[in-house]
Amino acid sequence: MFASLQSHAACFLSVRTECTLGRLRCMLLHPTCIRLNTRNFSKMHCYRITESCSHELDFLDVDVDPSAASKDGHPAAAESGKQFLKVFDGDDAVKRGCFRLVSILRATKNEEVVEAALRMFFLPDEPHDFELHEIGGMQRLHSDDILNRNGGPDNRGSLKDAGDSWLLRAKARDAEVIQVHAGWPRSGPASVSVSVSQSSTAASVLNEVLSQLHRQGDESSKFSLMEVNMSSKQVQRSSLSPQENMLEKLQEIKKVSLRQMNQTRFYVVENVNRTVKVGLLIGGLPPLLAKEEYVQLIQEHLTIKSHLVSISHIYASQGAVALQVSCFSEAERIFMLAKDTAVDNKLLSSLVIPEILHTQLSQDVCPLLVFVNPKSGGLKGRELLYNFRKILNPHQVFDMSNGGPLAGLHTFRDVPRFRVLVCGGDGTVGWVLGVLEAVRHKLVCREPPIGIVPLGTGNDLARVFRWGPGYSGEDPHHILVSVDEADEVLMDRWTILLDAQDVSEDGKDNEFLEPPKIVQMNNYFGLGIDAELSLDFHQAREDDPDKFTSRFHNKGVYVKVGLQKISSSRSLHKELRLQVDNQEVHLPNIEGLIFLNIPSWGSGADLWGSEVDGRHGKPRIDDGLLEIVGVTGVVHMGQVQSGLRSGIRIAQGNYVRLTVSKPLPVQVDGEPWIQPPGHIIISAAGPKVRMLRKSKQKQKKSSAGVKEGRPESPSSRDGGH
Structure with a gap:
C-alpha cells in the first residue's frame, strides 16, 4: 500500500512507518482482493474513467521554464x-x-x-x-x-x-537495507528488512524474506520478487529474475531518478498460473428479453466466438449482460466494437469489470461502494468523483454517467457485506434504490445500507437522514468517517401502479390508452398544483440545462414558476376519488394532493406538521404508512415552505386507490409528467430498505433556519427514534 502523510517535524518520530489506513481500513477494498486481467486496456478503461484527465497533473514533476x-x-x-x-x-x-x-x-x-x-x-x-x-x-x-x-x-x-x-x-555504498512487503494479507508487520550486499541476488533476498515471514517451509520456486514503481500517473510492476544483482538494481534505479527509488517497493508474491478471464458488462440492450434472445443479440451484433466467450449473468430488467472472455484480443475486440454498435437505435455500452476475491476479505472489512453522479451539483460531483478515486480503491468508485448503478452492484455481487454511498440528488438515490431492488436476488449482500452525499436541488432524503441540505465542499475523508460512524435505519418504499383507463361514460377513446406502468416511490407522490410546478420547472431545465447548475438558481426558477400559477385554480377534489385502506375518504376543496413517505417536502418543508392530534399517529419512515396531505394553492405552498403553516391532513394508510377522471400533472420524487385518466394504486414495495443516518454527535453545528432543521428534530420521522 502506498500512502502520503504530512506531519510536524516533532511528530514525525511517532508516526508508524507502515500505513494502517486508519479509519478507512474497514471500508477500503484492499488491492490484494482485486483481480483484473488486462493487457492493452488503458487506465481509463480499467477504472471506467470518462471525464477529462486534465486535472490529473504530475505534481511530482515540475517543468520549469x-x-x-x-x-x-x-x-x-x-x-x-x-x-x-x-x-x-x-x-x-x-x-x-x-x-x-x-x-x-x-x-x-x-x-x-x-x-x-x-x-x-x-x-x-x-x-x-x-x-x-x-x-x-x-x-x-x-x-x-x-x-x-x-x-x-x-x-x-x-x-x-x-x-x-x-x-x-x-553516494555508492557497499550495502543497502530494503523493505520487502508480503503480497498477501497477513497479521503482524506487512514488511521485513533485508540487508543487500554486492553478492545479493533476487533469489537470496527471496529466501531471506520467506524465512522472516515464517514461510521457509515453502519452496522458493513458488514465489518471486516483484518490483513495483508508483508514479503519479501509473503503477508499473515487473518480476525480477532470480540471478539479478540487487545492489546493482538499486543503484541503477537511483541513477535514473532518486524520486523513483523513493516510490519503488519490493514485494514477494506467489507464482500462480492464472487462466485469462476478462469480465465485460455490455449495457444498452432491450430490456425484459429471454436469455435466448440476449444470446442471439450478442452473437448477431458482436459476432462473439462461443469457445472464448460465455454469458455469466443476465440483467434483463436493466438490458445488460455480463461476459467472461478467456482471450485478451477477443475481449479488446468486443469492448471496442460494442461502443460503436447500436441495437434498436440505441448505442451499447461496454465496461471492464474487475473481479473481487471476496474470500480474501477480512472478517471485519465492510467495503464501501461509492456511486457519484458527476452531473449533480455543478462541478462538485466531478470533484468528489476525483477525490474518492484518490482516497479509496478506484475499483470501488463508480461514475453514474458511465454504466449507472448496475456496474458497481455487479462488481460487488459476491461481497458478503458492503455499504453504499450515493453522491447525488434524490433522483440519483432513487435510481440506485431501484436498480438494487431489481438485482438484489443476484447479490450475496441483498440489503446493503445506503448513505448520501447531497448534490441535488431539494435533497429531502438527505435532510431526513441528517446528511444536510447540500454538499458544501466538506473534506472527503471526513465524509467517509461520518459514513463509518452512521447508524442503520429502515425506510419504507412504495410501488405505484398507474393504469390509464377511460373512466368516462361513453368510453370512445379506449384504443388510445397508455399501457399500465409501475414506478417506485421513496419520498413523495403529488398530484395537481405541486406536480404542475415541478413539470414547468422540469421543462425549463430541459430547454436550457446549462443554467441549472446551482441550488440558488434552481430555487429562483421554481419561485418564478410558482408566481405564474398563483392566480390559477382547479377543483382537484372534483376530479379525484380517494380510497385509503378500502375506506372512502372525503376530499376538501384543494388544488394539490401529496402522499408523504418522509417528513421533508419541497427542500426541507414539514408539510404534515408537528402538531399532535387524536385522529392520526406520529409519522415514522418505517411505520408502513403514508401520510396524505392537501394544499389549497401556490400561496398555501409558499406558507408551508416558509414554516408559517402546514398542509391539510387528510388520512394515513398503507393501501391507497385513486380514481382520476381527467388528465392530471403528477410527480414521483420530483419526476413529473401528465397522467391520463384512470386508476392509481399505491402499496408497500417489498422489504424495507436499509439507510445510513448520520450520527448526531458528528453533525456540524450550523445556523440553519427552522425549516431545514425541523425534519431532523426528534419529533419527526428520522428513523423513528
Missing part, C-alpha cells in the same frame, strides 16, 4: 542575497529537462545545499548520503566546498565558467 527562472528568480536573488540552482534528481530528469529551483544564500556549504535539494524533492534521506555533480563538466562538489553567488565553488578559479545546473546523486 529556464527563461522564466532567469527572469523571475535572479533579479530577486540579487536583491535578497540569494541564488537559485537548477537541481535534477537523475538522468531521466536531465533528459526531460525537469528540475527544481533550490534557493540558497550566497555562501553555502555543500551539505546545506544537498539538504535543501532533498527538501525540494521531498526525499527523507540523510544529506551525507548524497552529493552534487555539475551538469556538463560533471565536477563533483565536495563537502568542504562553498558555493559563491554564481553557483560555483570558490576554489574553481574563474567565475565566468560557473554553472547553475546540478545533478543530485546518491
Whole structure:
C-alpha cells in the first residue's frame, strides 16, 4: 500500500512507518482482493474513467521554464542575497529537462545545499548520503566546498565558467537495507528488512524474506520478487529474475531518478498460473428479453466466438449482460466494437469489470461502494468523483454517467457485506434504490445500507437522514468517517401502479390508452398544483440545462414558476376519488394532493406538521404508512415552505386507490409528467430498505433556519427514534 502523510517535524518520530489506513481500513477494498486481467486496456478503461484527465497533473514533476527562472528568480536573488540552482534528481530528469529551483544564500556549504535539494524533492534521506555533480563538466562538489553567488565553488578559479545546473546523486555504498512487503494479507508487520550486499541476488533476498515471514517451509520456486514503481500517473510492476544483482538494481534505479527509488517497493508474491478471464458488462440492450434472445443479440451484433466467450449473468430488467472472455484480443475486440454498435437505435455500452476475491476479505472489512453522479451539483460531483478515486480503491468508485448503478452492484455481487454511498440528488438515490431492488436476488449482500452525499436541488432524503441540505465542499475523508460512524435505519418504499383507463361514460377513446406502468416511490407522490410546478420547472431545465447548475438558481426558477400559477385554480377534489385502506375518504376543496413517505417536502418543508392530534399517529419512515396531505394553492405552498403553516391532513394508510377522471400533472420524487385518466394504486414495495443516518454527535453545528432543521428534530420521522 502506498500512502502520503504530512506531519510536524516533532511528530514525525511517532508516526508508524507502515500505513494502517486508519479509519478507512474497514471500508477500503484492499488491492490484494482485486483481480483484473488486462493487457492493452488503458487506465481509463480499467477504472471506467470518462471525464477529462486534465486535472490529473504530475505534481511530482515540475517543468520549469529556464527563461522564466532567469527572469523571475535572479533579479530577486540579487536583491535578497540569494541564488537559485537548477537541481535534477537523475538522468531521466536531465533528459526531460525537469528540475527544481533550490534557493540558497550566497555562501553555502555543500551539505546545506544537498539538504535543501532533498527538501525540494521531498526525499527523507540523510544529506551525507548524497552529493552534487555539475551538469556538463560533471565536477563533483565536495563537502568542504562553498558555493559563491554564481553557483560555483570558490576554489574553481574563474567565475565566468560557473554553472547553475546540478545533478543530485546518491553516494555508492557497499550495502543497502530494503523493505520487502508480503503480497498477501497477513497479521503482524506487512514488511521485513533485508540487508543487500554486492553478492545479493533476487533469489537470496527471496529466501531471506520467506524465512522472516515464517514461510521457509515453502519452496522458493513458488514465489518471486516483484518490483513495483508508483508514479503519479501509473503503477508499473515487473518480476525480477532470480540471478539479478540487487545492489546493482538499486543503484541503477537511483541513477535514473532518486524520486523513483523513493516510490519503488519490493514485494514477494506467489507464482500462480492464472487462466485469462476478462469480465465485460455490455449495457444498452432491450430490456425484459429471454436469455435466448440476449444470446442471439450478442452473437448477431458482436459476432462473439462461443469457445472464448460465455454469458455469466443476465440483467434483463436493466438490458445488460455480463461476459467472461478467456482471450485478451477477443475481449479488446468486443469492448471496442460494442461502443460503436447500436441495437434498436440505441448505442451499447461496454465496461471492464474487475473481479473481487471476496474470500480474501477480512472478517471485519465492510467495503464501501461509492456511486457519484458527476452531473449533480455543478462541478462538485466531478470533484468528489476525483477525490474518492484518490482516497479509496478506484475499483470501488463508480461514475453514474458511465454504466449507472448496475456496474458497481455487479462488481460487488459476491461481497458478503458492503455499504453504499450515493453522491447525488434524490433522483440519483432513487435510481440506485431501484436498480438494487431489481438485482438484489443476484447479490450475496441483498440489503446493503445506503448513505448520501447531497448534490441535488431539494435533497429531502438527505435532510431526513441528517446528511444536510447540500454538499458544501466538506473534506472527503471526513465524509467517509461520518459514513463509518452512521447508524442503520429502515425506510419504507412504495410501488405505484398507474393504469390509464377511460373512466368516462361513453368510453370512445379506449384504443388510445397508455399501457399500465409501475414506478417506485421513496419520498413523495403529488398530484395537481405541486406536480404542475415541478413539470414547468422540469421543462425549463430541459430547454436550457446549462443554467441549472446551482441550488440558488434552481430555487429562483421554481419561485418564478410558482408566481405564474398563483392566480390559477382547479377543483382537484372534483376530479379525484380517494380510497385509503378500502375506506372512502372525503376530499376538501384543494388544488394539490401529496402522499408523504418522509417528513421533508419541497427542500426541507414539514408539510404534515408537528402538531399532535387524536385522529392520526406520529409519522415514522418505517411505520408502513403514508401520510396524505392537501394544499389549497401556490400561496398555501409558499406558507408551508416558509414554516408559517402546514398542509391539510387528510388520512394515513398503507393501501391507497385513486380514481382520476381527467388528465392530471403528477410527480414521483420530483419526476413529473401528465397522467391520463384512470386508476392509481399505491402499496408497500417489498422489504424495507436499509439507510445510513448520520450520527448526531458528528453533525456540524450550523445556523440553519427552522425549516431545514425541523425534519431532523426528534419529533419527526428520522428513523423513528
